[in-house]
Amino acid sequence: MPVLGLGGISAPSLLCIRRDTCGLVAEEAVEVTVRVGRATLDSLAYLGGLARLGGRAAYFTFVAPWQGRRLRLDRAAHQAMVVGLQALPILSLITFFIGVILALQSAYELRKFGALHYVSGAVAISMTRELGPLMTAIVVIGRSGSAFAAEIGTMKVTEELDALETMALNPVQFLVTPKFLAMVVMLPCLTTWADLMGILGGALFGVAKAGFTFTSYLRSSLDALYLRDISTGLIKSLMFGMTITAVGCHEGFSTGAGAEEVGRSTTAAVVMSIFLVIAVDLIFTALFYFTGAH
Amino acid sequence: MPSMTDEAQQNEAIVSVRDLRLRFGEREILHGISFDVRRYETLVILGGSGSGKSTLLRALVSLEKPSAGEIWVKGKNIAQVSGAEMDEIRKKLGMSFQGGALFGSLTVGENVALPLREHTKLEDLTIQIIVRLKLEQVGLAGFEDYMPSQLSGGMKKRAAVARAMAMDPEMLFFDEPSAGLDPIIAAGIDNLILKLKKAFRISIVVVTHELASAFLIADRVLLLDKGDIVALGTREELRENTHPRVRQFLNRIAEPEVFEELDYLQMLTEKHRPRRR
Numbered sequence A: 001m002p003v004l005g006l007g008g009i010s011a012p013s014l015l016c017i018r019r020d021t022c023g024l025v026a027e028e029a030v031e032v033t034v035r036v037g038r039a040t041l042d043s044l045a046y047l048g049g050l051a052r053l054g055g056r057a058a059y060f061t062f063v064a065p066w067q068g069r070r071l072r073l074d075r076a077a078h079q080a081m082v083v084g085l086q087a088l089p090i091l092s093l094i095t096f097f098i099g100v101i102l103a104l105q106s107a108y109e110l111r112k113f114g115a116l117h118y119v120s121g122a123v124a125i126s127m128t129r130e131l132g133p134l135m136t137a138i139v140v141i142g143r144s145g146s147a148f149a150a151e152i153g154t155m156k157v158t159e160e161l162d163a164l165e166t167m168a169l170n171p172v173q174f175l176v177t178p179k180f181l182a183m184v185v186m187l188p189c190l191t192t193w194a195d196l197m198g199i200l201g202g203a204l205f206g207v208a209k210a211g212f213t214f215t216s217y218l219r220s221s222l223d224a225l226y227l228r229d230i231s232t233g234l235i236k237s238l239m240f241g242m243t244i245t246a247v248g249c250h251e252g253f254s255t256g257a258g259a260e261e262v263g264r265s266t267t268a269a270v271v272m273s274i275f276l277v278i279a280v281d282l283i284f285t286a287l288f289y290f291t292g293a294h
Numbered sequence B: 001m002p003s004m005t006d007e008a009q010q011n012e013a014i015v016s017v018r019d020l021r022l023r024f025g026e027r028e029i030l031h032g033i034s035f036d037v038r039r040y041e042t043l044v045i046l047g048g049s050g051s052g053k054s055t056l057l058r059a060l061v062s063l064e065k066p067s068a069g070e071i072w073v074k075g076k077n078i079a080q081v082s083g084a085e086m087d088e089i090r091k092k093l094g095m096s097f098q099g100g101a102l103f104g105s106l107t108v109g110e111n112v113a114l115p116l117r118e119h120t121k122l123e124d125l126t127i128q129i130i131v132r133l134k135l136e137q138v139g140l141a142g143f144e145d146y147m148p149s150q151l152s153g154g155m156k157k158r159a160a161v162a163r164a165m166a167m168d169p170e171m172l173f174f175d176e177p178s179a180g181l182d183p184i185i186a187a188g189i190d191n192l193i194l195k196l197k198k199a200f201r202i203s204i205v206v207v208t209h210e211l212a213s214a215f216l217i218a219d220r221v222l223l224l225d226k227g228d229i230v231a232l233g234t235r236e237e238l239r240e241n242t243h244p245r246v247r248q249f250l251n252r253i254a255e256p257e258v259f260e261e262l263d264y265l266q267m268l269t270e271k272h273r274p275r276r277r
């Protein structure tokens, strides 16, 4: 056995002694490598698919209108109503609760140092930098990301997507672009609203237990906030919006044949969106941290 | 063309398929078929379930990509044209899908109006008039404001035809226009196709497995069997055809039973029955 001749010989075969086990180990190693490789390729292909879909939607939203193609503002406005306005009640309630919870949790620690008056700043900063964008994204995933996948998936199953194509209408331009535009506009708006509701939730605790008046609580929240706390949160929410649209629509388009496949796509859209939103969150938080935008 | 005789014009091909092969993964569904659709004729593609009829029709409107061969539509090989060119061709085609494929979020009227809204600069009022006219032609006058979910199966098919006709196409494609309908409604759809054929100078391709309907509406019939053409000709020619598969199909002789999945799939799509074991 040419132990030193590395050319063409994989690492496992160098380690083994007897011929038969040698083959087995090598085979297993190859199989594992192949499987890991395939999974990696699949994930990359998935991300590539998302990027392409997002890119095409962005093209139809921002570039194509200047080349004389119509941007479907009426449809985008309709989507914005569904994505945005109708999400307000539930989003308000959730982020208000989150504000109260944040206040309670920070107060638990701050009280030990007699620093209870910092609770307003703690809530405001956690809300705007992190939980406002994130909770908004979660609510929007549940309401709209899944709905995108279901809508497009159903259209695929009933041949409506094919019908669009035979009518010379581009499904991405026709279906994804209005959603994309609506999400890109509405997520930052919703996030701003969520930030506000969270701070109001904190105020409930602040006024009841930490000796603030309502106005003094708000003033101290504002004092604790820097513009970049808000702007980094809004940039994140913009990214979340694009991610959710791309995943929801991509899952819809990749629905197989049959009604039960629509359910599978919807579930996949939710799970995948939550995962990717948190991954994007991590990336941008790290980016802001290391580039000094913190 | 003025120099052409009427008959020559009649025989001019508006669609030419040459040696078309189409595969899904490992399985080849269409094994190199060639035929023409002539101008202003009604060609019925007849064949058993799973013989590849829908796949062939989808290839003709470029919803499936051929793995080999050429499909010439109005002088362009649609296996190779760019997206923009294909869109131009598609504006001259109308397609009615097996299930109707009406957009569930739009009313019937909006469905018919959609291609007009997207591809023309017509005024809203003009579009409304065209929509009413098209719905009248298919016997659905007054149903503009219904949602597709409120229509019966036959009405959905009619509405789909109205939508396919919206842009005054030169070619109409139907996938199983009467599948899943009761005989009376199905006959109504056949009559509708006959009416369109008479009223408009239009080429029609209909995919069906209903013999009676095929012989009623067809100028020529194409019998597809396991991805191959076994017969192509007028109704009379087909009736006199002595090919065993044609006789079997026309006389509705049952297939021998097959129990294994693979055999079954091969039986559907391959020329020669597998001899396994």
Ligand SMILES: Nc1ncnc2c1ncn2[C@@H]1O[C@H](COP(=O)(O)OP(=O)(O)OP(=O)(O)O)[C@@H](O)[C@H]1O
Binding pocket: B024, B029, B047, B048, B049, B050, B051, B052, B053, B054, B055, B056, B209, B265, B268, B269
């Ligand atoms: N997207 C696809 N992927 C893989 N196989 C497919 C696909 N579409 C169709 N097939 C296969 O191609 C064969 C022909 O299907 P096709 O739908 O063209 O048949 P058909 O003649 O229209 O039958 P029916 O009368 O039942 O509608 C079938 O065996 C089917 O399994």
Ligand SMILES: [Mg+2]
Binding pocket: B053, B054, B055, B176
């Ligand atoms: Mg079919």
